[in-house]
Amino acid sequence: MTQSAKDNAGFNIAEQEKMNYYKQNIKMKGDPAMISDSAINQTLQTLIEGNKRFAAMKATHPNQGKERRDEVKGGQKPFAVIVGCSDSRIPPEILFDQGIGDLFVVRLAGNVVHDTALGSVEYAVDHLGVRLVVVLGHSKCGAVTAAAKGGEAHAHIGSITDMIQPAIAHAKGKSGDLIDNAIRENARLAAGIIASSGPMLGKMVHEGKIAVVPAYYDIDTGMVELL
Numbered sequence: 729m730t731q732s733a734k735d736n737a738g739f740n741i742a743e744q745e746k747m748n749y750y751k752q753n754i755k756m757k758g759d760p761a762m763i764s765d766s767a768i769n770q771t772l773q774t775l776i777e778g779n780k781r782f783a784a785m786k787a788t789h790p791n792q793g794k795e796r797r798d799e800v801k802g803g804q805k806p807f808a809v810i811v812g813c814s815d816s817r818i819p820p821e822i823l824f825d826q827g828i829g830d831l832f833v834v835r836l837a838g839n840v841v842h843d844t845a846l847g848s849v850e851y852a853v854d855h856l857g858v859r860l861v862v863v864l865g866h867s868k869c870g871a872v873t874a875a876a877k878g879g880e881a882h883a884h885i886g887s888i889t890d891m892i893q894p895a896i897a898h899a900k901g902k903s904g905d906l907i908d909n910a911i912r913e914n915a916r917l918a919a920g921i922i923a924s925s926g927p928m929l930g931k932m933v934h935e936g937k938i939a940v941v942p943a944y945y946d947i948d949t950g951m952v953e954l955l
């Protein structure tokens with residue numbers, strides 16, 4: 729990991745012990761049945777239902793007209809945070825069939841999470857009252873593929889691939905496709921970083937005020953799967 733990636737992350741995410749903690753921690757959070765809070769569960773269902781409409785070509789494109797623009801003029805009240813990849817094929821509002829003011833979206837290549845991403849999530853949670861954070865990895869992710877291939881990354885791109893290396897390490901030795909496994913690990917690890925981050929989000933997860941859920945979007949089917 730480069731020094732800049734360490735600085736950006738604010739912690740050493742390659743630390744084996746910490747990663748194990750993330751994995752154990754997140755195993756519970758990814759199972760919707762384990763989210764005991766009915767309001768958060770309902771929010772998750774809203775996203776899942778929107779994605780089902782999208783994947784079935786039955787999208788309703790809600791909240792995208794003038795009426796909605798007027799409604800949110802005075803302020804925003806999104807119901808979920810999506811931490812996703814910058815990949816142009818993964819626009820959260822479209823694939824969850826939502827509209828203006830519905831989702832607070834944080835997108836970086838490889839859906840990596842560092843301090844500025846954490847700050848964005850904290851803002852949504854603390855100032856806007858959002859209680860559900862979904863980390864959305866996706867099939868055929870170029871950032872994860874580049875990290876798996878290794879080699880020299882140009883300019884600042886290395887700061888992204890460095891942050892994905894722990895997921896590659898976790899995926900190695902598992903049966904199945906290395907890159908697809910790494911994509912799933914990467915979403916879980918990012919969710920774990922959010923769910924265990926101090927001083928705010930980890931505490932809120934522990935207190936049941938928010939939930940952080942890793943998920944995987946399949947480019948071929950249009951479906952989102954919870955991890």
Ligand SMILES: [Zn+2]
Pocket residue numbers: 813814815837838839866868869870871872
């Ligand atoms: Zn991607």
